[in-house]
Amino acid sequence: MNIRPESRFFPAPPTCYNFACLTGNHNPKLIYRMSITKTPKKTFPDWIRQPWPSGDVFSEVKSLLGDLKLHSVCQSAHCPNQSECWGRKTATFMVMGNTCTRHCSYCAVNSGKPGELDQDEPANIAEAVRRLGLKHTVITSVTRDDLTDGGAQHIADTIYAIKKVMPDTTIEVLVQDFDGNREDIALVQAAQPEIFSHNIETVERVFSRIRDRRFTYAQSLDVLRTAKELSQGHFIKSAFMLGCGETDEEIRQTLIDLKEAGCDSVSIGQYLQPTPKHHAVEAYIPPEQFKVYEALAYELGFGFAVAGPFVRSSYRSEALLDSEYAKKRKEIHSDAD
């Protein structure tokens, strides 16, 4: 599979089968179209390039996760930021196993019947946070429809366990939709993570093509709305991917919907296909175009926004809490107290 720079004015050679979607108002000269050619190997635009993870700090994080039998979404999602994040001694822990009860066509995490919950996991995560000396950490999970509370209590227990051992460590939780169940969301919010995240993942039109049918766009917005209502002044965040065939107008509408649902922060990144069996990338968006969407998010009223090819929802998660916006909010809350 080759990816070649083309504009809509220079169609691909007849030997290629294009399935790029050049709809919308992306600058056509800057979008890379995907074509299947006779060459079987993939190539990427030059901005989709990262260091292969290695080095002493990386190895230390890898050993620690292995020792404590912990999963990270960094590994399970084949994340290209693994080198940078683990090299900074940060990892996004994935609790409740690495088998998901839902099947989304873009996601590398295995689907199937998960095993029993590991009751020692919250304490083990806390131990990993302590050993790594993390000032901030991200906890995410697979979706667990097999559990009556969707695993909400387990996530809350993980937050409590970290706060007990490392009271000054700030936490982002990136959670599933809990079928929109308010009680489950309340369990998580009662543990007061500094950031509650639930990803909308894509624009409304594309949503049903890439998400498991049990997720809906409207319900994901409801989850964010409910989390905002139950928040005790903490941040609400969402994220979505580009390169799945969405248009500029749809991106704008998604940002408006997220803002209306109560999101303080948004992350926007490039969708990358984890294996050939997964949903195909329809366009690679150049870094400068991501900056346009980042500026749009601020224009629409988000307190914090980050967009770029390698931005993932948990990438440099602490930046929100270190931002001027967070400082201002803290001052406002202090004054109110």
Add this chain to the structure above:
Amino acid sequence: MQIEVCLPSLGDDDDAVKGGTISEWLVEVGSPMAEGDDLLELTTDKAAFVLPAPQRGTLVERKVNEGDDVAVGDVICIIEV
């Protein structure tokens, strides 16, 4: 002293990335390199990656060619350090 350079593992999870395809050698045989210099580029399904030189030395022999699939733990090349 000559050392073998292997493709480092990305983790013990059974679903971690297991390898990639060599897309381009970035150092000629016989050329000196510093630790951290770009050694070669390989691609996985998700992205292109650059493997850094693990130590300062000279590339003695390439054990894999452009277009080859390599797994973590495979010997990529030999360098004189």
